[in-house]
Amino acid sequence: MGTFKIEGGHQLKGEIQPQGAKNEALQILCAVLLTPEVVTINNIPDIIDVNKLITLLKNLGVKVKHLGPGSYSFQADNVNLDYLKSADFKEEGRGLRGSIMIVGPLLARFGKGYIPKPGGDKIGRRRLDTHFEGFINLGAKFRYNREEYFYGVEADTLVGTDMLLDEASVTGTANIVMAAVLAQGTTTIYNAACEPYLQQLCKMLNRMGAKISGVGSNLLTIEGVDALGGTEHKMLPDMIEIGSWIGLAAMTKSELTIKNVSWDDLGQIPNVFAKLGITLERRGDDIFIPEHTNGYEIQNYIDGSILTIADAPWPGFTPDLLSIVLVVATQARGEVLVHQKMFESRLFFVDKLIDMGAKIILCDPHRATVIGHDFKSQLKATTMVSPDIRAGISLLIAALSAKGTSTIHNIEQIDRGYEHIVKRLKKIGAKIERFEGN
Ligand SMILES: CC(=O)N[C@H]1[C@@H](OP(=O)(O)OP(=O)(O)OC[C@H]2O[C@@H](n3ccc(=O)[nH]c3=O)[C@H](O)[C@@H]2O)O[C@H](CO)[C@@H](O)[C@@H]1O
Numbered sequence: 001m002g003t004f005k006i007e008g009g010h011q012l013k014g015e016i017q018p019q020g021a022k023n024e025a026l027q028i029l030c031a032v033l034l035t036p037e038v039v040t041i042n043n044i045p046d047i048i049d050v051n052k053l054i055t056l057l058k059n060l061g062v063k064v065k066h067l068g069p070g071s072y073s074f075q076a077d078n079v080n081l082d083y084l085k086s087a088d089f090k091e092e093g094r095g096l097r098g099s100i101m102i103v104g105p106l107l108a109r110f111g112k113g114y115i116p117k118p119g120g121d122k123i124g125r126r127r128l129d130t131h132f133e134g135f136i137n138l139g140a141k142f143r144y145n146r147e148e149y150f151y152g153v154e155a156d157t158l159v160g161t162d163m164l165l166d167e168a169s170v171t172g173t174a175n176i177v178m179a180a181v182l183a184q185g186t187t188t189i190y191n192a193a194c195e196p197y198l199q200q201l202c203k204m205l206n207r208m209g210a211k212i213s214g215v216g217s218n219l220l221t222i223e224g225v226d227a228l229g230g231t232e233h234k235m236l237p238d239m240i241e242i243g244s245w246i247g248l249a250a251m252t253k254s255e256l257t258i259k260n261v262s263w264d265d266l267g268q269i270p271n272v273f274a275k276l277g278i279t280l281e282r283r284g285d286d287i288f289i290p291e292h293t294n295g296y297e298i299q300n301y302i303d304g305s306i307l308t309i310a311d312a313p314w315p316g317f318t319p320d321l322l323s324i325v326l327v328v329a330t331q332a333r334g335e336v337l338v339h340q341k342m343f344e345s346r347l348f349f350v351d352k353l354i355d356m357g358a359k360i361i362l363c364d365p366h367r368a369t370v371i372g373h374d375f376k377s378q379l380k381a382t383t384m385v386s387p388d389i390r391a392g393i394s395l396l397i398a399a400l401s402a403k404g405t406s407t408i409h410n411i412e413q414i415d416r417g418y419e420h421i422v423k424r425l426k427k428i429g430a431k432i433e434r435f436e437g438n
């Protein structure tokens with residue numbers, strides 16, 4: 001287990017370039033299984049989850065070439081389906097959440113797809129019903145081994161149909177789309193998720209020869225085709241990382257420029273941080289955050305009542321930034337109610353912030369009220385364990401703003417989704433060191 005030691009209370013300054021989007025990368029990498037031709041992918045983030053998925057693809061027989069920083073080519077012209085029966089696969093497949101999305105492409109191209117219960121953050125129940133109901137709707141037979149938590153779908157042919165998803169699941173929609181592109185006839189998916197990750201996936205699939213319309217909406221229409229070909233794709237910047245750096249700038253009262261953010265793909269994100277009182281300036285495609293010398297003030301609603309920030313499927317506010325919103329609010333002027341609707345166990349990390357001196361009331365597992373200090377009282381350094389990726393980065397931001405030296409254990413959780421974080425944070429002046437072990 002790795003550890004960060006962080007000396008807090010220092011202002012940062014400079015430019016930071018966001019990495020390629022983790023959640024997009026996990027979808028796009030799985031899509032290489034849909035064609036025997038070469039797919040070249042750029043701006044792939046160098047993070048644990050993505051590297052695990054690349055290893056899994058290699059073990060499945062996909063030819064992987066590293067072309068340069070963040071660029072790889074993939075060719076799935078000799079896929080080894082026997083690997084899916086191996087003990088190694090049962091171990092590797094559960095190493096991350098994104099591995100679930102190999103099932104749709106494998107089912108569509110080879111008639112069978114298997115996966116052990118995938119990993120990812122322990123942030124509450126994370127069911128997979130939407131994925132498998134979708135495959136069943138396309139004509140697949142489903143089986144589940146309860147002892148081994150092993151899922152499987154099989155079908156000689158998939159046949160397009162109309163379906164209404166029980167929830168707008170991000171990875172579920174991606175999985176079903178990747179199965180439907182090679183099905184016979186037309187599939188419609190209503191209540192589809194439409195995050196930029198999915199829009200990017202659909203655009204890439206269309207470049208490979210798929211026929212998907214409605215991209216960006218919650219109604220996708222997919223005309224099945226016989227085969228897909230190769231293509232080249234570039235990942236968008238990671239919007240969750242961008243939100244994390246906005247929070248970091250505000251909490252440390254630092255002037256930061258976040259470079260090349262693809263502003264038009266950020267949806268509500270700039271707006272939500274602006275509601276917390278943070279000044280964000282659009283400079284071309286960069287976000288400039290000035291030094292917040294006088295702090296930042298949370299806006300109330302028009303009628304004077306307390307602001308609520310809640311998550312919702314896109315174009316709503318992403319749940320992956322609520323932990324960051326929460327930590328940023330601890331130093332704001334004013335109060336906010338943070339409502340994490342999707343996940344049941346994602347707010348428990350507030351205990352740590354309370355230990356550090358933050359004024360937070362955890363109302364129930366989904367809601368926390370934060371009363372900001374307006375920098376009149378600094379958070380105190382402490383020792384903590386990162387419970388999940390976004391709580392981890394939030395605790396890191398808290399530590400960078402706190403007085404004294406903090407220790408964060410279990411930083412692999414942060415490494416899952418943040419590329420070369422020590423090097424990048426040091427470049428803007430952060431005092432952070434990594435240690436292996438505890
Ligand atoms: C690898 C990857 O891409 N992970 C992301 C993906 O996970 P993932 O695809 O696993 O998440 P889902 O979209 O399936 O759902 C996440 C949770 O939200 C609940 N839910 C979902 C849809 C809905 O309309 N209402 C609702 O309550 C689900 O029951 C589930 O508990 O999407 C999540 C939701 O944006 C993000 O937090 C994860 O970072």
Ligand SMILES: C=C(OP(=O)(O)O)C(=O)O
Nearest residue numbers: 097098120121320389390
């Ligand atoms: C919850 C997240 O990731 P995963 O779905 O991979 O656990 C996240 O990225 O915030």
